[in-house]
Amino acid sequence: MTTVGKRTALTPRHLTRIGERLSFVYLERCTVHRDANAITAEDADGTRHIPSATIGTLLLGPGTRITHQAMSVLGETGAAVAWVGEHGVRYYAGGRALTRSAALAEAQAAQWANVRSRIAVARAMYRLRFPAEDPARLTRHELLGREGTRVKDCYRAQARRTGVPWNGRQYTPGDFTSGDPVNQAITAAAQCMYGIAHAVVASLGCSPALGFVHSGHELSFVMDIADLYKTEIGIPLAFDIAAEDDEDVGPRTRRALRDRVNETSLLDRCVNDIKDLLLLDGAQPDEQDRVTLRSDGDRKVAAGRNYGGDAAAVW
Template identity: 40%
Template structure:
């Protein structure tokens, strides 16, 4: 997949050659931190999408995939088989994670607050979290597109049209989204003349490259849909 950044142009011949080479072209934001559009890849194999659909349609295997996702995030395979219980445990762990990272980086933290109608009303840390989360979701959207999996079929998120994208993005909340956002907020505290959105997206763009984030997401998607093993 070629990621086409702002200000780029592409010729008819280039599109023809890309199609011949089965190479996708996606329009992305600066540093690849937004995904604006990408055509369906129509990969040579549909195995991952078929496996995703099969496990999603069965209540037992669906909760098993959710448990796998929580194990990737929390470092342990939780025994619970009720999605609401798992969400509650994850929510409590996230509160701890926010507090730990805030203390580690040296910023004030009074909880996650976000008003969709007035996002700029949030403090610097919460604004940075919003921008960082959007960028990680864009990376996840690229990974989902590249694997040919189905964005609507999520295992933890259920209602949004990008439910599976949100599931994948959340796998990186503790290791990338929170630390990048809080470091950006700290930078703005020290240099108030800088812009919180620009600083956050720049930092996240570097993290996407340094951590090989999109290839890592692709491998995790493949791992999620491996044939089920017997886990307690």
């Protein structure tokens, strides 16, 4: 009888295309197991079967337990798995990327390792945030100064729009309640945006640590990506929440941001922005399940062959 461990790993040809899958399935307070090529979610109300090949990302919320067998079939079918907070608000951890290609990870490393391309990506990020400006000749310090000024302008503009008093950004790490309601809302929105950006970065197989604006932290690139949408989505929404009521600012901000992300299709936009930033020449990553070897002149040759003799031999 065939066991799970002896099954041949599926190739992309056998898998459902990502574009034809459910973008995500969220589960909470249940036990996730496996039944043939489906996963099952069992709780007090019964057991539900979900074909694993139809899932893009499985989000495991509070109170979930998942078995080794379930993780095995999800790995075989190319589904990503992320451990998240209630209703998918916060990203805690993830397993494997949605892609088997290293194209984006290699492009990120190549852009990051070169000083000129690194600042070119930083300028491109600034241009995405503030499209009316041309940062082509700005130094890194000038970029930081311009960004700081634009964010301050955004705070003041949103305060005028909503009528919420603004006395400056106030945030004490580890003490969420130390700020006034609008600062609490800004902090909650930022935390959510970091979680969203982390999920996208991880699913694309990029390195969360190789940032182009932020540096020295394991989530530097995540912070870079989350900041792309700060002045457009995060800050305005935070002021809207603070203008409504002073109570339960954090939970209301997280729920409102979740809805805004769905309304604006931010996940799709985030994916496209990352590809545009890292693949500056417009090239599209090779999504094939292919392993190659690097030869001289950065030439790629077929793997699985022995190049020790005059005639290449298959290993």
